[in-house]
Amino acid sequence: MKKENKFSKEYICRHVWNILINLAKNHKTAFYENVRDNIFENFGIRYSNQYIGSLLSPIQDHCLENDKPPLTALIINKQKKLPGIGFIAADVSIRQQFEQLKQRIFNYNWDLEDSPFQGYDTTNASVDSYAKQIVNHPDTSKEVWRKVKDRGQCQRIFREGLLLAYEYKCAICGFSFDDSLQAAHIKAYANAEPSEKISIKNGLLLCPNHHALYDKHRFWITREYTVDYDPDVELIGIGDNDCLKKFKGKKITLPKNKELWPDKELLKQH
Ligand SMILES: [Zn+2]
Structure with a gap:
């Protein structure tokens, strides 16, 4: 979409x-x-x-x-x-x-007060071109981060990159309303190394539900790229089943390019 x-x-x-x-x-x-x-x-x-x-x-x-x-x-x-x-x-x-x-x-x-948005382009041109760069040349994400630095714009580039890599779908459920899809950091932006801050390997494209649940550690992604969650967690509503239960043990949707797959070490730390 x-x-x-x-x-x-x-x-x-x-x-x-x-x-x-x-x-x-x-x-x-x-x-x-x-x-x-x-x-x-x-x-x-x-x-x-x-x-x-x-x-x-x-x-x-x-x-x-x-x-x-x-x-x-x-x-x-x-x-x-x-x-x-x-x-x-x-x-x-x-x-x-x-x-x-x-x-x-x-x-x-x-x-x-100066406007906090003074330096931004009229169009998405620079965000789009940096996003393409970190997807096509994953090893340059640190360089891009150093050039841009601004937290807001970094987040936009990261999100655009994840949209491209995950083809506009939540990695867990396939939700595809692109204006509602979110860029999730596996290791939080603040704690991430410069090479990880906007690296696609430190990210997942998720719908708002899966993003919130992932950040709250209600489920996690194994090193085999499957979904798992605490067996003691109580799933009561129909939505709980739709959101979590039916994905247990299922493999997430990964980018076509293996170089963009989530870093296993970062997944484990999360
Ligand atoms: Zn989802």
């Missing part, structure tokens, strides 16, 4: 960042629908409200990592007039908390 998108996600995030800065300076909030319509007007792309959430999430991460007031709180939903469920930077379950947070965002001097 490969979809072409002319603009890179970072480029659109940069636009959303500017929307948020303007809201903050004018002491205003906006609805998800307003952001959605604004993107449609500027880029001609019709996104869902959920996707707007995924554009806000790197901005939220940036604010959290750099101790800035969480700008993304200014985008609220129509029903509750509060930030959506993706907003985790502060507790806003009580209206008064939200009002205080808003004031903190409004009073901050955003003139001194």
